[in-house]
Amino acid sequence: MSVAFVPDWLRGKAKVNQETIQRLLEENDQLIRCIVEYQNKGRANECVQ
Numbered sequence: 001m002s003v004a005f006v007p008d009w010l011r012g013k014a015k016v017n018q019e020t021i022q023r024l025l026e027e028n029d030q031l032i033r034c035i036v037e038y039q040n041k042g043r044a045n046e047c048v049q
Contacts, residue, residue, distance in 0.1 A: 038046050
C-alpha cells in the first residue's frame with residue numbers, strides 16, 4: 001500500500017527492506033503506466049483522481 005494512505009501514527013513504523021522497496025517500486029510503475037495510458041486516451045482529468 002502506498003504511504004499516502006497510511007495514517008500519520010503508523011508512518012515510520014514499517015520495516016524497510018528490499019522486498020518493501022521493490023513492492024513500492026512496482027506499485028509506482030503500475031500507477032505511472034496507468035496515468036500514461038489515460039493521458040494517451042485524452043482522459044488526463046481522470047489521471048488526477
